[in-house]
Amino acid sequence: MQAKASSADRIREKKKIFLAREAKIVKAALELLISENIDRVTVSKIASKAGIGKGTVYKHFLTKNEILVRIMLDYEQSISTRLAEGLEEAKKGDPGAVSKAYFESRLARPQLDRLVQKLEDRLVDAEDIESQLAEVSRIRRSHEDALDTMITKLIGDGILEDVPSHYHSLSCWALAQGAVELYFNRTLGDIEDTEALMGFITSIGVTMGNRGQYHQAGDKQPKSLKK
């Protein structure tokens, strides 16, 4: 019995080590991808940064792409978590908490957010990892849904303009996307008060589309919105 138990222990131990190493690989990849040009990150470098052999990497991931898509998945899931917290707060009375959570989670590590966008670029037509990419899409859609739900509520409360709810959520997404690029984009000049700027943008994100603004806009509004 004991022998069996210790054998099971050993297996569990091994699994733990195995998973720890997997995390190590992902972490190493992440650091490299953020610190240098994506195209320069090779499997060799990842392995060596993780302190293991190149062959070992392939015991954990079938292809290089699987490492990359894994980073994408991890990131989207972290947003999901943050969004769920926002939903909780929203239930407690602050209906803006969801979009705030969304903005904050994406702007918390702009470089990571940006990296995930870049990765998607390279991976869109990768034939391995098709299923993982579908999963990424699924998660993203769930984020949209969460935003949509809250926005629909805010429209019902008369706070937001009465346009299709996804107009708001997508605008929200767009601004967040742009803010991320802005954050680290060096060609826009060196911005020193980045924190304040990001706060400004977040506030725009949270309030944009509020009633009383949109109808002041120019002649580009869709007909359906005119009274």
Add this chain to the structure above:
Amino acid sequence: MQAKASSADRIREKKKIFLAREAKIVKAALELLISENIDRVTVSKIASKAGIGKGTVYKHFLTKNEILVRIMLDYEQSISTRLAEGLEEAKKGDPGAVSKAYFESRLARPQLDRLVQKLEDRLVDAEDIESQLAEVSRIRRSHEDALDTMITKLIGDGILEDVPSHYHSLSCWALAQGAVELYFNRTLGDIEDTEALMGFITSIGVTMGNRGQYHQAGDKQPKSLKK
């Protein structure tokens, strides 16, 4: 006399053909870059799409990167042109014309805008074309300046919130950036009323940061803005 003239004509003719071929190469490259994954676009494919030999490409461009950066430059210059028009309109009384011009020129061909962003990613540390990339940066800064100028005026007129003018122009940039990504991003679901959505975002872009909105935002505003 005639002989001379016809000789000059012939030279001019040749130059025209030469430049036309150059345009052909850029066009071929552009089409390929937009229609398939950037990494899959090779010089060979560009040449064959342009209907010429691989070696011919190198009569027009020193390296592959020069083709790519050329696309970037052409694009930024087209925005400059559109922005100059906006400035003219602004002088005739519509102070929002500049940011509208900016949004419209970037959203006119979102795929191209996005492509240029992707290209920058790959080229950012290319050692050839350093000077061309500097030129791209220069042009972009001139766009910012144009926006800043108008925004400063709008702040003076009491229309926009009195925050540093680049807060507005950068937010503007960020939203445009995000809108571009939004436009073609397939994983966000297939949006059918894209036109209307883009109009909505443009209107947000033109009015965002208007007085009376920002101070309603949450607790993220910089201290200097509080009364």
Add this chain to the structure above:
Amino acid sequence: MQAKASSADRIREKKKIFLAREAKIVKAALELLISENIDRVTVSKIASKAGIGKGTVYKHFLTKNEILVRIMLDYEQSISTRLAEGLEEAKKGDPGAVSKAYFESRLARPQLDRLVQKLEDRLVDAEDIESQLAEVSRIRRSHEDALDTMITKLIGDGILEDVPSHYHSLSCWALAQGAVELYFNRTLGDIEDTEALMGFITSIGVTMGNRGQYHQAGDKQPKSLKK
């Protein structure tokens, strides 16, 4: 304990194999370079002559030039070794041993010597391998120094003409250089008694610039020259 030892053994074993393969590449390159026009020797051919894949070559050498400069280094070092032996003999009383060693080591494999000269031609402005080329120069200078030292001694002993010592060592170098070209140069006609000819030249090399002279030369002169 045993496990450890065998593990260390295995590593050592692997290193040995690795180095052996490196030698194999150099050997393959050398054979090709000597047997056909240098410009016709490609990395592909080297790999296939070494019985390995093209990519494998790049596990051992960063660039093709590194293979070539390696051949140069190996050669210069072999001369160093031979020269050191000559110095030992010189200490035992034969002051001509050094220049003899120099001539003999360069004339031992004239084709290799000549190859190294050709390689230098092509590599002289190669930007990779700058440091290795510097090392080649360093070694060569040490050869000169060794010759100079002995020559200075011979001048002091009144055996050689009293001109700056490098006149002698460089003449020595020049004759060796020329002899090498001579050895295999097909356009000079097919010389059959090459051995004797080389002996004649070596004797000239050893005695040239003597105050007294040629008939005093060592035992390398062809029989017909002896009285």
Add this chain to the structure above:
Amino acid sequence: MQAKASSADRIREKKKIFLAREAKIVKAALELLISENIDRVTVSKIASKAGIGKGTVYKHFLTKNEILVRIMLDYEQSISTRLAEGLEEAKKGDPGAVSKAYFESRLARPQLDRLVQKLEDRLVDAEDIESQLAEVSRIRRSHEDALDTMITKLIGDGILEDVPSHYHSLSCWALAQGAVELYFNRTLGDIEDTEALMGFITSIGVTMGNRGQYHQAGDKQPKSLKK
């Protein structure tokens, strides 16, 4: 009659221009080949240095190799001329005049001599220009013959050691060859008194293999050697 004459004149005129341009091409090629790495000299550069179009080059030479071998031929012929002069002087009583002429003509422009050697390297197995290379060999053999003739005479006069005459002529060739390399070889250290050194070597060349020796050498020896 006059018309005919002027037509013939025109043709002659054209031929003159044509030949002048041919010389221009060869000159341009020569300058480039001497001033930069041989492998970097392209037909384009030659044409542009000669101030004509690339296509025009091919009106004069069937292939690039023909330009190169032409340089070789021109050089060997210039040596022939100088050697013929030496023979004249020899007839007037100075039997060393031939080898002196040989040494001097080769050391007059060491870079050119060296260039011709390098060219031969690259061209040995060029399938076009086989006949021209044969001609180069033929000329060289005639140089050897000239030297041999004189050497045989010197042996007969009891001045040179009685070894096969080509021992002497080839040694002579070898030393000249080496001296050429020496002249411009930078890795041997910067020699400042090159002129004196070349004089020293020439004197060795002229006297080497003498039964008596070096102190009998002609007027080329550096002053320090004279009593």
Add this chain to the structure above:
DNA sequence: TATGAATGAGGCTTCATTCAT
């Protein structure tokens, strides 16, 4: 089980030569 040497497809670039104008 972990390793890293080996592999080779595929990318970019050069340049001698051709040929239509």
Add this chain to the structure above:
DNA sequence: AATGAATGAAGCCTCATTCAT
């Protein structure tokens, strides 16, 4: 007759993936 744009073969090098130890 002169031109130079066009061509494409051929070379070097990278790196994801495999597999024997």
